[in-house]
Amino acid sequence: GKQEMYDKLRDAIVNQDINGAGPLVQEALDAGLTPFEIINDGLSVGMKIIGDRFEAAEVYLPQIMMSAKAMKAAMEILDPILAEDETAESVGTCIKFVQEGDIHDIGHRLVATMLGANGFTVIDMGVDVPNDKVIEEVAAHKGEKLMLSGSALMTTSMLGQKDVMRLLEEEGLRDSVKVMFGGAPVTDSWIKEIGADATAENAAEAANVALELM
Ligand code: HCB
Known part of the structure; x- marks a missing residue:
């Protein structure tokens, strides 16, 4: 069976x-x-x-x-x-990346795959991505139905997520994008602390959360 x-x-x-x-x-x-x-x-x-x-x-x-x-x-x-399987009509664009200093990409790929399968147009920036590149990418897609999904598997690289939020504010981009961070060390209280929108335990949940946020 x-x-x-x-x-x-x-x-x-x-x-x-x-x-x-x-x-x-x-x-x-x-x-x-x-x-x-x-x-x-x-x-x-x-x-x-x-x-x-x-x-x-x-x-x-x-x-x-x-x-x-x-x-x-x-x-x-x-x-x-x-x-x-991707539906013809995109439900939104998702910029997907792994935080600078971090090369863990298994969960990142799973989430990217699930988001793609659920109708998102996924821009996969890969691993070890510096925050200024992430911000540039968000700026380039301003005005679209936009989602940012970042992964960090280490407590060290996770700290970079806080910086992403600060930079989004500074660049006046915070209201242009929904932000979901994940990875084993990411908790709900961390998401609250840094002012992101959501996290998810696994790829299936990430897709559901992302659809709700859009
Ligand atoms: Co790595 N490693 N590792 N590692 N590694 C961890 C992450 C530790 C926790 C293990 C430990 O020591 N306890 C640890 C980090 C410690 C810490 O900071 N707290 C660690 C370390 C230290 C390291 C190295 C420094 C090597 C070392 O141990 N000396 C080195 C780091 C290199 C670097 O990044 N600069 C390293 C290397 C490796 C590899 C290369 C051997 C390998 C990665 C291979 C690859 O990814 N291509 C690896 C792996 C596999 C792990 C563990 C064992 C598993 C990670 C994994 O793939 N999990 C991990 C231990 C652990 O996490 N339990 C260990 C499975 C996936 C499916 O889960 O959590 O990544 P996930 O993703 C989920 C979930 O979080 C969520 O959905 C995903 C899918 O279900 N999610 C999101 C993820 N991103 C999301 C984004 C969203 O928006 C929403 C949801």
């Missing part, structure tokens, strides 16, 4: 099955699972487990990197399918 397939997908990430992840995703699609189910109930569960094990010092960086590669291989199958 479905749960069995979810477990296999989860294990492909946990067990760093770089060669097997892609074919397994194809098998899941052929069995009728949706890309959303594959990501939310399978792959992401595996990534969460590997993250927790890393924090408990049960696995080390090389293993994490292999899990990340397996995740990438899986998403290479899903990304084009999710892109096809």
Whole structure:
């Protein structure tokens, strides 16, 4: 059944099955699972487990990197399918980036994929993006239905989010854009403190929150 397939997908990430992840995703699609189910109930569960094990010092960086590669291989199958699903009419533009000093891009990519699949036109600025570049991009899209989604996975890089908010105010851009920040260290109280609009626990929730904000 479905749960069995979810477990296999989860294990492909946990067990760093770089060669097997892609074919397994194809098998899941052929069995009728949706890309959303594959990501939310399978792959992401595996990534969460590997993250927790890393924090408990049960696995080390090389293993994490292999899990990340397996995740990438899986998403290479899903990304084009999710892109096809995009509705003709865009619900808004989303500028998506990872904070300067931070190269963690797995969650960032998942959120970008989900937003794209939910009708957003996503501008993916990638990782390690300096704040002045982010502000420039926001300014370039002023007047559009606009959303900014930033990720930070480290407590250090998260501090840069506060600066983004300050710069938006200074440049008179705050009212032109909705701001959603995420990443493991980001909390509701942090969002309140820096004056952003929202956060989300995972990619599926991020899409819902983003749609509500628009
Ligand atoms: Co990295 N790393 N890492 N790492 N890494 C973390 C983040 C630590 C927490 C692990 C730890 O030490 N406990 C830690 C940060 C400590 C801290 O500051 N509190 C850390 C560190 C320190 C480092 C290095 C410095 C190396 C080291 O340990 N010495 C180095 C940093 C390099 C740099 O950025 N300059 C480093 C490197 C790596 C890699 C390369 C091995 C690998 C990244 C591979 C890649 O991304 N391509 C990696 C990984 C994988 C992790 C952990 C294990 C998992 C992160 C992850 O991918 N999670 C992580 C531990 C952890 O987080 N538990 C560890 C899975 C995704 C799906 O979740 O939270 O990213 P997510 O995203 C979610 C969610 O947050 C939300 O939706 C996403 C999808 O569901 N979301 C948003 C995310 N962005 C959003 C934006 C929105 O608008 C809304 C929602």
